[in-house]
Amino acid sequence: xxxxxxxxPMRGTFGETMRRDIWWLQPLVVFFGLxxxxxxxxxAAFQGVNYAFGNYLSPFYSPEFFGxxxxxxxxxxxxxxxxxxxxxxAFLILWAPGGFRLTxxxxxxxxxxxxxxxxxxxxxxxxRKSYLGENSFPLIMQNAHRYFMYLxxxxxxxxxxxxxxxxxxxxxATGETSxxxxxxxxxxxxxxxxxxxxxxxxxxxxxxxxxxxxxxxxKPVRNAAHNCVTCLNKRHMLFAWMSLVWVGFxxxxxxxxxxxxxxDWRIF
Numbered sequence: 001x002x003x004x005x006x007x008x009p010m011r012g013t014f015g016e017t018m019r020r021d022i023w024w025l026q027p028l029v030v031f032f033g034l035x036x037x038x039x040x041x042x043x044a045a046f047q048g049v050n051y052a053f054g055n056y057l058s059p060f061y062s063p064e065f066f067g068x069x070x071x072x073x074x075x076x077x078x079x080x081x082x083x084x085x086x087x088x089x090a091f092l093i094l095w096a097p098g099g100f101r102l103t104x105x106x107x108x109x110x111x112x113x114x115x116x117x118x119x120x121x122x123x124x125x126x127x128r129k130s131y132l133g134e135n136s137f138p139l140i141m142q143n144a145h146r147y148f149m150y151l152x153x154x155x156x157x158x159x160x161x162x163x164x165x166x167x168x169x170x171x172x173a174t175g176e177t178s179x180x181x182x183x184x185x186x187x188x189x190x191x192x193x194x195x196x197x198x199x200x201x202x203x204x205x206x207x208x209x210x211x212x213x214x215x216x217x218x219k220p221v222r223n224a225a226h227n228c229v230t231c232l233n234k235r236h237m238l239f240a241w242m243s244l245v246w247v248g249f250x251x252x253x254x255x256x257x258x259x260x261x262x263x264d265w266r267i268f
Contacts, residue, residue, distance in 0.1 A: 014117070016125035023121040030114040037244055041094070044251050048088035050258035051251070056166050056184045058251040059191060063158045064089045093155075100152040103145035105203045106240050146204040156192070156199050163188040169266075181267040184253065191243075191250045198239040201232030 017023065044051075044060055051058040052069035064071045066078050067089035077087055101107055112118045119126035134142050166188040168177045199205075210226030213219070232239065256262040 013125050014127040015120065017121075017123055019121075019123055023124055027114040027117075027120055030110045033241070033244075034111060034114065037248055040248055040252075041098075044255070045088055045090035045094055046086060047255075048090070050255045051089070053184070053254050053257040053264070054170065055168055056188065056254045056257065056264075057162050058254045059159055059162070059195075059247050060094060060251045061089050062155075062162050063093060065092050096148065096151040097155060099144070100148040100199075101240075101244070103142045103148055104240065105145070106237050108142060146208075149199075149202050149204045149208075152199045152202075153205075156196055159188075159195065160192050163192045182264045183267070184257065184264045186267075187250050187253050191246050194239060194243040194246045197232050198236070198243040200229060201234075201236045201239055202229075203233065203236070205229055206233050 041060065044058075049068070051061040051067075052064075052071055057064065057069070057071045061067065062071075063073060065073050066076060068076060072089070081087055113121055117126055118128070132139070134140055163185070166185045167179060167181060169180045169182070170177050206226065206229040209222055209229055210216070213222070216223035216226065253262070257264050
C-alpha cells in the first residue's frame, strides 16, 4: 500500500468555526455571571459593616478574626494594620475561598473561555497563535489548587458551626439564648449544603481519597469516600454555580437585615 501523506488543518482566525450552534452564548453567560459576582463580592468585602445580624454572620466574613461584631474571635481591628490601608474583616479570609474557586478545574475552563477567549469555545478559533499551557507563570500557580482545597474544607467546618449558631436566638429581655429557626437559619444551612456539595466534589479531593489505587478491594472506607466524592463531582459545574449564587445571596440577606431593610421571620 503506497504511503499517504496528510497534513493538519491550518489554524483558523479568531472566531472562525464550522459550528452552527450559538457557541458564543455559554461563554457570554459565564462572563456576565462571574463578573456580577466579582463586582458584588468585592463591594461587600470593602464595606466592613452590616455583615452580621444577631446570631447570623455573613460567609464573606467568616471566620471573623478581627472585627466590630460580637462574632470577632480576637477583638477589633488589629494594631498591626497600617492606618493608610483600607480595612475590612473580609480581607483576612476571602483570599482562601477566592483562591479555591479561582484555581478550580471547572472554573479554569469556564473563565479561560469567557475572559481570555482561550479558546472562545470548543472548535472555535482563538486570538493567540501559541500555547504555553499551565507550565509557565502565571498559570503555573493554578497548581496551588490542592492547597486551597485544604483551606476550603476547614472553612466548611467554620460555616457549619455558623449555621448551627444561627439557630440559637438571644432573648433581648433576659439575655438567655434558646433554640429556634428563622428564615436566616435556613439561608445559612442551604449555603452550607451547596458550598459543601461543591467543595467535597472537588477533583483534587477525589484524587486525595482515591488516587494511587488500582483497586479498592480491602479498602472499604476509601472506596466509600471515593464513591461519595465522585457522586458530587459528577455535578461539579451545577454545584459550582448554585453555591456561587447562594453564598452571594446569603451575604446580601444578612446585609439587608443588618441595615433594617428586611425582617427575619421566625418560624419557631
